Amino acid sequence: MPRGVGELSSDNHSAADNQQERLIEIGWITGFVDGEGCFSINFIRQPGRIDRKGYHTGYQVAHEFVVTQGAKSVECLHRLRQFFGVGQVLVNRRHDNHKEHLYRYVVRKRDDLWNEIIPFFERYSLRTSKRNDFLKFAECLQMIRTNDHTTIGGMIKIVEIAETMNRCKPRTEIIRILRDYTPNIRW
């Protein structure tokens, strides 16, 4: 075989291999996140800072995509970090009788979630009930992007969505406080 043809053939082969590997990687990420991932929306009381943009309601919204693994499998989390190009791998040291430290791949920044994480899982669907959590998470992020969370009405809606996510932690206390709350600002 002429050298050129061999090279071309080998290049084509390698491009096809890379494409195969990438599709398997994409599938692996969706499966692993179906098993170990978590999309969560939380609320942090910030009553003394209602003059700050985003805290007008007395609450800050915290949004997080997390995948957790023991120390033995931390390499997988670094791989996720490399794939998405955003977020961090953080250690959660355990000094009790657990056998290994826990590691968490965490993405918290709004832009990183909006530009990298959400488009990926919109294109490549999760298959467990975690898909519903993801869709609610994306809906909350969309509302936050349009500053709905700076109004009491918008924040109550986000809290109501969040309380149906994951283990369905009731948020009645936060909703009650928000409904009773009349800070000295326009909303």
Place this chain on the structure above:
Amino acid sequence: MPRGVGELSSDNHSAADNQQERLIEIGWITGFVDGEGCFSINFIRQPGRIDRKGYHTGYQVAHEFVVTQGAKSVECLHRLRQFFGVGQVLVNRRHDNHKEHLYRYVVRKRDDLWNEIIPFFERYSLRTSKRNDFLKFAECLQMIRTNDHTTIGGMIKIVEIAETMNRCKPRTEIIRILRDYTPNIRW
């Protein structure tokens, strides 16, 4: 475009799509099993049946590949069942304060594990530390196929491998019993 060409093009397109979907499916299975799967080897005392093939040592070896999900995601388990073409989806009903029943995709038959499950995960590697459990599981199955488990020496080796799998449950009691055990048969 002539009808035939259009059909061919559409067929090619659909074949490429199917291939893409299959690769993503394969990736999804490896990722999901990395998160939620379990390969386990257990030992069941069978002291009264040492005349039966496989129980010569006084123990029966039980081998199992399991993936567990809550009722809301049971569809994923049926999909695994369909993909591998072996095993069963079983319900583990929970009547206490848990919100939903648990379901388990379970493959226990030796031939099914050997012909379907093991070759798949040999070809498409797991990426977490569960890969080590899988390799040990496959090693035990290989030993069982060559009837090593019917000898005390072989069974002790299988127990020693099994005690390093999953949560590293010590098997010192079984090993002690096996070492002390001298049934009235040749081994």
